[in-house]
Amino acid sequence: MKKKITALLMAGALCVGMLCGCGGESGQGESPKESGQGTNPGENAGGAVDLSNIYSGELEHNVTIRVLENDTAIEQGYFQELIDAFNEKYAEYGIVAVDANMDQYSNLADDGPYGYGPDVLYQANDVLMKYVEGKHIYPIPAESLECFPQITENAWNAYQANVNGVSYYMGVPVNVQSSMLYYRKDLLPEDWETTWDKDGNKVPDMVENWNDMYRYSQEIVAKNDGHYGYMRSLYDVYFSSGFLFSYGGYVFGDNNTNADDLGFSAGNAEIGANVLLQQAALMNEGCIDDSITVSAYSRLADGTYFATMTTPDVYTLFLKELKLAYQAEGMSEEEAAALAEENLVITEVPKLPASGDLAEEDPELIPLKAMGGVNGYAISAYTKSPNACLAFVEFATGYEMMLRRNQMLGIVPARSDVADAVGGVSEIMYHNLDAGNIVVMPSIRAVEQIWTPGQTFFEDLAKDAFRPETEKKYKTLEDIKNGLAAVDTQIYDAVHTLAGTN
């Protein structure tokens, strides 16, 4: 009998073990199409989808919309503030916005058709726009939104998609992300105002153009005391590709929409890559992998690095490290915080020499076209409440909430009125985007394939600065051009080789 009980228990355990793999949130499994609420759109004579059939204009009553926000917004309390304010405003309709709380279900293409996805998504443009192909997100009547005229065309372009010959806006831009230069003001030469400010604009030359940054880095490295000037892990495609774009390179042709046309080697992109090679020569081997990226916070704080380049959203991390470094020197917390804020400067990236020669005296300067992204809101095509979702998106992209987002999260707003109101980095970056100096990440699915080939090339390029003369791979601009052409080939292969089966 004992044996039988044991056998039954074991069989039961086996069944339970197998059933453990099928935990589901049954409450969320209902197909959004079953209710038929506001989801009976048709096409007009031109083949365009009539958006009024999706958004009837009548708010759904007593519905819950699940919003997928980014972790920082949730952790810093912004998201709670946003949904509290929204829920209060729409309480009379019974509309409640909640945290989708579904990290694991954040791939709308996989989970949306089965009813598991969120109703509203906040993600980067390249992530959101990949959902267009399967019509997993709804087009948005952008022109009717209050924020439409306040957001620059370049930001809207990131969310523009052409479906069956008709152009639609698929998301609403919220914030802009791109590269900024971070440096320590107290590590400038004491006499910089007389020796490093040729144009007398009270801004050090080394943070205005890469040639002076190169010269200053040379001076620091020449002291041979373990300190460096500008430092950055060069393998990172996001930060390094801007140097190629500045000289005619691009990712995809036809304004980043044609995956058949790869452009990492286009124009004079090799000159931009050569700029990186020159910079690498004044760094240490940490620029080959992610060592500099990982240590930049502490190294900038302890003065080992003078400057680095990264995105503005990590400003608080640099500030925290610098404050801790000052405290370690014996300052009080208040003194350290004040001094850190004074000495840590975040500014736009320096200009490049048109010739690509960092040693050139008085070069003609061109702007660095840095890679960037535009995060925004999109509405799931599987939602039961498109009107309530649109109301949420409109609310979240209004002036008040965008300003609050900037204050709480330090993000760069995509709205010009908010950017102008807060000034500083936000204003600089907004205007850089407006001027076309931020190359927004392509919004087509093939963009997933650019990272590994690009990373391999930049790592190889950085490594070349440390190879013995006889083993160097990139001795001439032609060598670099060939390397970039290989990147184009690899991306093309990754995108197209297996596409033949489909």
Next chain:
Amino acid sequence: MSTRMKPNKKVKASMCLMGLGQLMYGQVGKGLLYLGVLALGIAYFVFRGGADLVGLFTLGTREMDTWLGIEGDNSVVMLLMGILAVIALLLLAAVHISNVRDARETQRIVERGGRPAAFKEDAKQLLDKKFYKTVLFLPVLGVCVFNILPIIFMIAIAFTNYGGSIVPPKLVDWVGVDNFVQITTLSQFAPTFGRILSWNLIWAVCSTALNYFAGLGLALLLNKDCVKGKVFWRSFPILAYAVPGFITMLGFKFMFSYGGPINQLITAAGHRAVGFLDIDAKWIARFIGLGVNAWVSVPSIMLLATGILSNRDMSLMEAARIDGATPWQQFRRITLPFVLFSTTPVLLGQFIGNFNNFGVFYFLRGGLYIDGYFLASDTDLLINWLYNLSISNNYYNIGAAISLVIFLITSLISLIIYTRSASYKEEDTFR
């Protein structure tokens, strides 16, 4: 020798209608039960299963368009439900066969002068002679749904065009062996496949041997009487084992990076930093991979070997010592065959695990495409290449096809090794 019994009309009735024979024998409970199962099966196929079976062949005919409110077919769900319908059909057939067997058994009993078993007696049998059926019913059902179904689903995917831009709501189609033809005829594939397969085999053999003998060596060392504080020393490998593998690998990646502690020591000593895992570090990176994998895997082998060694017949060792055998001879002639015999299946498992070891080089040196390799690096194993080619591209069909090829290679190797091992040939030796 028993002669084959001719089925009577009651058995034939059961063949035609499940449970009818039993009812004719007066076994009402059992007959109704069989009839109930048949009714359930028919209801399932009428209301759902039939359409699922048809869907398995068509994989959908109407494409979904969320913007126009068209609720189309979901090919992947149709494939899955179609396979489930086939499994249901097979299970129904199995129940039907059992119904016929039961009727024949009753016929045999009756022809020998017995009486048909009552429902209660049959139910009692399920807790006695046929207890295995009671115990295995739910697990077998579970195995069908949770093990067999996904495996068949994966195999079926290899014969479709599911992946790339063809993902739901777009409709998927059957493409026969096109995926296999493509992976074998693509000119870029062959040289890379050859290079990666040869490295993969070297890696699997070396890492398995290293882990096995290092684990066995540690177990023997910590088994020696002269070692003091065995529990204390044993805890170190167990600690390493307890840390999640990917954390360990990311830790090692940091240790060997340019800014990591090892290079800091090297540069502090006045030397140039070494690119242990960078783009030029082919063999260094491979050796580091072997070492890191050993760090993660050796503790489990050590624990296994420790358990097996405790069952050693020490009188054999004593006799060997008296006969003048050296410690090496004792190890080679007694200990190793004994441990090897018990652990051959584990060794095979280790070999397969190492052959398909995705994590080591993905975490240590992922994100590189090396010259001479098609979308792969010189440390990538087949499984890493498969990931680059298929998963990161969403080509599930190609991924499934390459998985089948890897499965064939590994199962062939395992089968050959296992059937030639003492563990299989001399199963009773150490019993």
